[in-house]
Amino acid sequence: MNRKLVYLVFVALTAASAADLPSAWRFWRYSRAIQVPHADALNYITLDREVFSHSENQLADVRIIDDSGQQFPYEMRSQITLPPEPVRVPTTLREKSFVPGQFTQVIVDLGERSRFHNSLRVETPESDFINWVQVAASDDAHIWRIVNPRAPISRFRRNNLEGDRSVRYSENNARYLRVRIELAGDSFEVSDIEVFSSPITKSERPAEGAPLFSSLAPDSGVPGSETRWTVDLGSGNVPVAKFKFVTSQPDFYRAVRILASSDGNEWQFAGGGEIHRYVVGGKAEESLAVPCYEPSGQRYWRVEVLNASDAPLSAVRISAVMPLRFVLFHPAANRSYRLIYGNPRANAPQYDLARTLQIPALEAMFHSNLGSEDPTSNYADARPFTERHPNLLWIALGMAVILLGYAALRAFSTPSPADAEK
Numbered sequence: 063m064n065r066k067l068v069y070l071v072f073v074a075l076t077a078a079s080a081a082d083l084p085s086a087w088r089f090w091r092y093s094r095a096i097q098v099p100h101a102d103a104l105n106y107i108t109l110d111r112e113v114f115s116h117s118e119n120q121l122a123d124v125r126i127i128d129d130s131g132q133q134f135p136y137e138m139r140s141q142i143t144l145p146p147e148p149v150r151v152p153t154t155l156r157e158k159s160f161v162p163g164q165f166t167q168v169i170v171d172l173g174e175r176s177r178f179h180n181s182l183r184v185e186t187p188e189s190d191f192i193n194w195v196q197v198a199a200s201d202d203a204h205i206w207r208i209v210n211p212r213a214p215i216s217r218f219r220r221n222n223l224e225g226d227r228s229v230r231y232s233e234n235n236a237r238y239l240r241v242r243i244e245l246a247g248d249s250f251e252v253s254d255i256e257v258f259s260s261p262i263t264k265s266e267r268p269a270e271g272a273p274l275f276s277s278l279a280p281d282s283g284v285p286g287s288e289t290r291w292t293v294d295l296g297s298g299n300v301p302v303a304k305f306k307f308v309t310s311q312p313d314f315y316r317a318v319r320i321l322a323s324s325d326g327n328e329w330q331f332a333g334g335g336e337i338h339r340y341v342v343g344g345k346a347e348e349s350l351a352v353p354c355y356e357p358s359g360q361r362y363w364r365v366e367v368l369n370a371s372d373a374p375l376s377a378v379r380i381s382a383v384m385p386l387r388f389v390l391f392h393p394a395a396n397r398s399y400r401l402i403y404g405n406p407r408a409n410a411p412q413y414d415l416a417r418t419l420q421i422p423a424l425e426a427m428f429h430s431n432l433g434s435e436d437p438t439s440n441y442a443d444a445r446p447f448t449e450r451h452p453n454l455l456w457i458a459l460g461m462a463v464i465l466l467g468y469a470a471l472r473a474f475s476t477p478s479p480a481d482a483e484k
Contacts, residue, residue: 080439083402084131088442090123091404092116095433101395104421105430106142109387110272112435114300116404123408126391129398135413136391142427148260151179156203156238160249165196165242169203170255172237177259180233182241185254189219192315194244195229199236206240212342215243218317221368223334225317271303271383278380289367289374293382298324298361303385304353305365307337309378314339316375317368318352322360329364337367390419393430401432 081093094113098105109121117123126134157169172179182197195213198206209231216225239257243250274295284290295302305320315338322332333354340347352365365380393399421427 081400081436082440083400083438084127086131087125087127087402088438088440089405089407090125090402091438091441093400093402093436093438095436096126096393096399096401097431097433098393098399099430100428101393101397103392104427105391105393106427107389107391107401107430107432108272109389110432111274111300111384113401113403113432114384115297116435117299118404118406118408119410120299121387121403122410123405124389124401124403125408125411126389126399126401128394133411134391134393134399135411135415136389137413137415137419139388139390140385142388142390142421146260148181148258149177151177151257151259153255153257155255158252165244166250166252167243168241168252168255170239170241170257172239172257174237176235176237178233178235179257179259181228181230181258181260182239183256183258184215184227184229184241184243184252185256186217186227186250186252188217188251190217191250192216192225193250196242196244197229197231198240198242199231199234200238200240201236203238209234212340213347214315214336214338214340216315216317216336218336218368221317221319221334222331223317223319223336225336271386274300274302274382274384276381277308280374280378286374287369287371289369289378291363291365291380292326293363293365294326295361295363298359301384302354302363303383304351305363306381306383307350307352307367307375307378308381309339309350309375311375311378312339313341314372314375316372319366319368320352320354321364321366322354323362323364324359326362332360332363390421390427391415402438404438 083090083093096107109124113124114121121138124136124138126136128134151172154171154173155168156171157167159167161167170182184195193215195210195215196208197210197213199209200206210229213229213231215227215229217223217227218225239255241252241255243252275293278291278293281290281292305318307318315336317336318334319331320333321329323329333352335352337350337352338348339350354363363382367375367378369375389401391399
């Protein structure tokens, strides 16, 4: 009796949390009500882990429908406002010199009417290195002011990692830059210094992303030359934007390699970079996050900190965040809307909105919340019968083999007319 009661309660709760969809949308397995705060204005939805997990074909099946069952156009973006692309500033290399045991020096001329600039990238054929760079600026190439006293550049090609050869510094419009690459051995070969103007304002900084998990300790039984984490996300539909590190180590610079796998056996390169922490002028500088690609169908992730000859980082742990996806739309007044997803046969929609949507800098946008996830109560599987019941094909094949075998036995056991006359 108790079991029957529990079953009836379960059925009742499931029915209460399910939702009917119009007949044209019965092939979508899940839906969520959209709580629209402002009609006739630009609204946006932030997709969460539930949508990623239950969506198909990398969000190609996401749709918005209104209460009349009509499809409603939307635009999906990874950022609501996009930061401006860095602009390269024309440069000429005026000097390359080397002070043994101290540094390699390059003087860069940006021209008489230089625009404001704040970052550079060192181009070099060197393959494996970690070096410190000092950047100074001058209007006349005689009196110099330090605009970045110490920043690292690196490359780890023996580990298939490009590292980072970019350096940011205090924005200025000085004509000359002096780049000193510190090293105690031979000179450092520089093929070019690329200089950029790349303004970043607070409003243009990318969103942090939604957390997937936090504070995961390293795997045990790994050689000290690397620190490793193996992560099972439970689903291959959830992408990872980056891994973040926490450690009590005061000063370090380590390369990081990221691998991904669909089955936990075969691994493929999925990103990499470096993490570091150091002190310059009494101020701590650090970078403790490494971005990764978003391969589809990757359930397992492996993160490796390459320690080389150094001891592993102290008290190191990782967390992960998934990339944000924003769905922008213009809801009409006196209408209700639902977000639907979970159709493996749906293709990505194409709307005029993708080509016509313009977001002025001062336009107000409103965040629409999503209700709880509802399974479709009148769901109809869109796959063909043979895909929905793959075992039936094998059963039919087995039955055919049995029948053919039976027919063959009957043929051998039945005497021919000539034999019967004898």
